[in-house]
Amino acid sequence: MGIRLAIIAAFLLPAFAALAEGVPLGKDLLGQECRGEVRAAISPDARVPPPMDVYCGPSALAGGRVRADWAGAESVEQALAASPVAADTASRLACQPARPERGQMVAACMSREGGWPAITLATLRGPLLLQAEGTPANQPALEAAMAHLAPLSDGAASAPAAARPDGLYDSSLAASYRDLTELARLNNGMGNHAGAEQAYRRALDVQRKVFGDNDPGLGDTLMHLALEVSNQGRFVEAAELFRRAEPLVRKSITPLDMPRLISYQALDAANRHSFAEARALAHQASLLRQTLMASEGGGQVAKGVLMDAFLARGELAQSLLVEASMSLRLDDVASAAVTAAEALSITGDSNNLPGGWRVQALSTMGLVLGRQGRYSEGEALLNEAVGLSQRLFGDGMPTVLAWAALGRFRAEQGRYTQAMQAFRQEFALLARHSAEGMRLGFEAASPFIVTALELAEQGGEERDVLLDQVFSVLQLVQAGQQSDMVSHAALKFASGDERIAKMVAERQDSQRRRDEIRLSLASEAALPDDQRNGDREAWLADEYRFAVARMAELDGQLRSAFPDYANLSSPAPVTIARLRSALGAGEGVIAFAFGDDFGLAVMVTPDRVEAKRLDITREDLAAEVSELRKGITVQDGRVGRYDLGRAHALYAKLFAPLSPPLGALRHLLVIPAGALASLPAAALVVTPPSSNDPGRADWLARHSALSQWPSVGALVTMRRHAGKSLASLPLLGIGNPSFGGMGPKGSASLVQHCRSDGPLPAGLLGQLAPLPDTEVELRSVAKVLNASGDDILVGGGATEAALRAKSLDRYRVLYFATHGLLPAELRCQSEPGLALAPPAGGAATKAGDGLLEASEIAALRLDADLVVLSACNTASAGGGFGGEALSSLADVFFHAGARSVLASHWPVPSVSTTRLMTGLFEINAKAEGLDTALQQAQLALLANEGTAHPVHWAGFSLIGGVKP
Incomplete structure (x- = not known):
């Protein structure tokens, strides 16, 4: 069973569009002109003024925000203790105890993500509690914004100007960092790890520009970057990034960072298929988070007490889910049941966690129950996971994975027809959102592949449809395994053309906005009826429709104006019929994919289609290719011994199950995967060798003219247009x-x-x-x-x-x-x-x-x-x-x-x-x-x-x- 656990989501300021003209707020401490923009449509309480975002300098990204609560308290301290805004702020910022300053409470803070210095202000204006947060340089603008939202009473003296502290930085840099890390998470959630890596590297450059190379805040970005590099299989480089992150994390003011680092190292170990190591690391992270929970008295939030314990309990769910998933990989169902149940409990009663964790907890527990033979209970949880994911993420990758888990659950019980219903939902979503760079791993697709091949073996009218679907899935898997490099090239290709770059950036903004609004709508719908705001829900629904329509419009413009970029960034699967139309007489295509447990090969000729499960794993293939390549050496003018018997055995595992009619295939077009792409097919031996003489071996090169292709899509495009x-x-x-x-x-x-x-x-x-x-x-x-x-x-x-x-x-x-x-x-x-x-x-x-x-x-x-x-x-x-x-x-x-x-x-x-x-x-x-x-x-x-x-x-x- 493959795992896909989302990285920690940051608690960022929602990026809603401005609904009012800018309000002049004077200058910040760097001398830049500032303005405020009121978010008039998102105030949940008619008695309370809407929030105001603060912009300083030319930046289009907000560097601060002022929000109001209906308090009715006698002191700022009492109001803060009961304020949901204060709790939200504490989830994003680690702050020192607030101190009174010029009629308000001021706290020096650091962002929990990236370690950016920040400031919070709080003051009572009649029944209203005004709270502001932003960069230290923003303080005068924040105070002006508070005065605009709730003016001082007649005769009240305004506060004198704030003194200029040391270490100020332009708020646009912090906003740019937040925007880049948000883009990275968006790409991560879609499985586009090359895009996420690029965004984290740019975020790291912003931090270095402000703080240098040794600031503790860099540790958070480095660990995220390390995980994205690991997700692409570059494990040596990932280990180096984790090594660089560790001393910085140890100096972090946020005690949550160390268990987070260890939990990411657990995911790296899982990527390396070191499942026992991954479980041990995840357990270590869980223990550290449990210690944090105990040390802060159960996580009560009051006055200046930080939220570390409260957040540690939430993040405990993440490491427990890794433990449960690894236990299932190790066939330790009993341990998986314990940790999955605890994660399910945490995600069920914690409202401030990423919604995807609840979906993952439901899916994981459902699979555990299935392994325990409690099928009806397990399926109920998996169906709940699908429904929740649809509400939270629409047709996004979490929903794709939820459908995949449900399909796998049914397939493991031999309920192939019902399993196919779930799998078809999964792959319909993948096809629909190919432009968003969704990636699919072999392990996520393997239950469908097994099910479809079982049904296809039975023959009947569905065989051709099933084989076409298997072929499409193979292409999605190949894209997931090897297209991060092409996607990275597409991103940089776009950055070199200002028109493409602008359109791509706007599409990413629309996609991010769509996802934010969908989450807000789901949160609003989850409130009790007496707390729901119908006007806000209607406004959000309108904004959601606008974002979706804008994405579709931009997709059409990209494909029309820049087909090269569109084709490079998001190639769609090709049908068997379309591939056949590109083949000539005597040609055949064989495409491969490999996973942890088996491989897959599909052969297409003008008059024949075969799909076979191969008895060779990704690791087995790499070992065989490595052994064969040991014989491809020249030292002191002498060549190594090439193992002809091993070359035949590998041919027998890869090609023989398809029984390709080699005599009739004058041209064999091979679409390899994994290590097979590093061994030319010509170097395989068709029949058992009778001697060690390479000149007498029955090489595949003797039977067919061979060509290799990056993908089915590249083959068809080349044949149609070149x-x-x-x-x-x-x-x-x-x-x-x-x-x-x-x-x-x-x-x-x-x-x-x-x-x-x-x-x-x-x-x-x-x-x-x-x-x-x-x-x-x-x-x-x-x-x-x-x-x-x-x-x-x-x-x-x-x-x-x-x-x-x-x-x-x-x-x-x-x-x-x-x-x-x-x-x-x-x-x-x-x-x-x-x-x-x-x-x-x-x-x-x-x-x-x-x-x-x-x-x-x-x-x-x-x-x-x-x-x-x-x-x-x-x-x-x-x-x-x-x-x-x-x-x-x-x-x-x-x-x-x-x-x-x-x-x-x-x-x-x-x-x-x-x-x-x-x-x-x-x-x-x-x-x-x-x-x-x-x-x-x-x-x-x-x-x-x-x-x-x-x-x-x-x-x-x-x-x-x-x-x-």
Whole structure:
């Protein structure tokens, strides 16, 4: 059972639109003009003035707020003790005891998220309790806003001007930080971890600008960032971020931060499938939170007492849910029942917790009851979870996951028809909201896959429908496993075009506003009838409809005006019928996905569809690929021993269950997943080997011309829209950049560098290992293609600036004979790129720094039949694989205008590379098609005893290609 626990939600000021003109409030302590905007439509009590947001300087983000309560108390202290506004403020701010100052109570505070210094003011004006919060620099504007909402009585003296304290900062920076962290949570909730990572990194930059690198408030942002990096599978980098966060968290004034850090480390362990470790860490976080509860006397909130104990009880539910989920993974149902029941109790009687936690608690307890055989009770809780999620989140990801849990519950009882009803609801929502970047993991989809395959095996009229649905789900899973890099490129692609960036930002704002309003509506509906405000509910409903309509309008505008961005950011699943229309005679597609317990393969030919459960897990596959790649080495001129028997056994697990008619499939199009993307299919063996002689092995390359594809959508789009290139020049080659490093050690500094939005320091690229043989390779290919020597950029001339100076859409072939850098190889890097020669003296912008990232490639204009990447290595130094990142890089080249990418998976001996490439271009000149040309060039090397080992001929995969 997969888990998906939302990260801690911040308690932020609601961002409703202004409903009145700005009120002048004078200047803040930084000398900026301030204004107030009254929120006239959201006052819950007609006796009380509506809240006012305070803006200082040019910022469009509020830096403070003033709110009023009907108090009827004799003292400020009495009024604060009973005020719901005070309780809400305490949930967001950790404050020192308030002190009297110039007729009001003033407290110095720190935000619980990010550690931003803040200030709160409170005063009585007749029966009204006025409360303000904002940055310390806002104090004069906050006092002016309080006077506007409830003027001083006649004859009362106004307070003298506040003194200027030290450490002031512009309130727009804090507001920007809040906006970025809110955007990060929105992306996290949709499963768009690359987007969340980018937002947290920008938030971290804002904090550093104000506080430097060692402020305790950075610990909170670092731990959130670490979790998003972990969610993308970059575990070494995540561990480093957690390590940096820990000493800062230990200095935090908020004792909740340490158990939160440990609970995030538990989620990281769960991502690594270290379920026992995850449960132990979650239990440690639970114990710390229980200690906090006990130390504060049960969490009573009064006068200056902080809310840590009260909040600790709420956050205890989060770590208990992790414990319960891990216990289920470990088949410890008894322990899961205890912790899930406690979490359910906490979320049931705590009103200030994220609503998603209650949904997760209901779902988890429902699954526990199912494992205990209490099916009717379990299903009742799961149905309640679905209903609550629909009220709180509409069609959002929490509702998707609630439907998935209900479907799984029914499927485990063998109630396949009822399970399919829930699964179809789940996937209908995913399809409906593809533009919002929803992601689906294999574990969330696996119950549906098992159920659908069981029903399809029974045949009947539903078989074709079921297989089409399985195929769509496989595509959603593949998108969830490998498209974070493409999404990251799409985000940065958007940021490079002001028109797209503005539209994307407005859509994100509308989506965030829609979600906030939906939560407000759900909260209003949950109140007792005598406390509900009909006018407020009607206004919220109108605002909700407006936000939804605006999102739809912006989606249409994006797809119409910027189809490249829209297609890159949110590709939709392709039906089997649509895929078939893109295939020619003798072609077949096999697509894969892998999870914790099994794998999935779907084969589509013009006249046949098969879907099979594979007896191989994600971890098993990675282990097999790792063992096979140990035989792809060259040391002192000697090649390693490639295990032919293991290569056949892997073929038997992956392809044999589908019984592909290899004799009839002249062209086999493979859409890999996981570690399989780092092993060319050509290197698999079809029949059991009779000897250790690679020249006699029955390689898959002997049976079919092979191509690899990033996704089904990329395949169909390419086949439908890509004709032959109209470019007039044959080749632009870039190789042997001026690198001076000494092998792996030379790249250590680059690997450790954390790149921000600025240019890469020139010295780092220069430390990469040189590639002198690639110049010979390039000039040999140029001779075959009759290319001009002016179009071969080598040495110090192989720079990003020189590349951009060329009219790239005039070249039929772009040939990069240089290092490909994949995310697993670089810290803080969510997208792959190509290393070019560093510019002399450094670069002022990223556009010329020598690292050509995927987002920069997406903005290029190409008309190339082929892009060659001849020095990539999809095995990382940490033992992982980067094949999926390579596929994502190819996908970005497609969006830039290329039709195919030929990329290496390991260092191929230079003489073999030159022979393979010159042979490929010579054969392709006879109009054989690139996949057939590659096959024949490989077979030519295979026929030679000296180059029959796969290290010489199997290292390149053709990604993409037009219909033969």
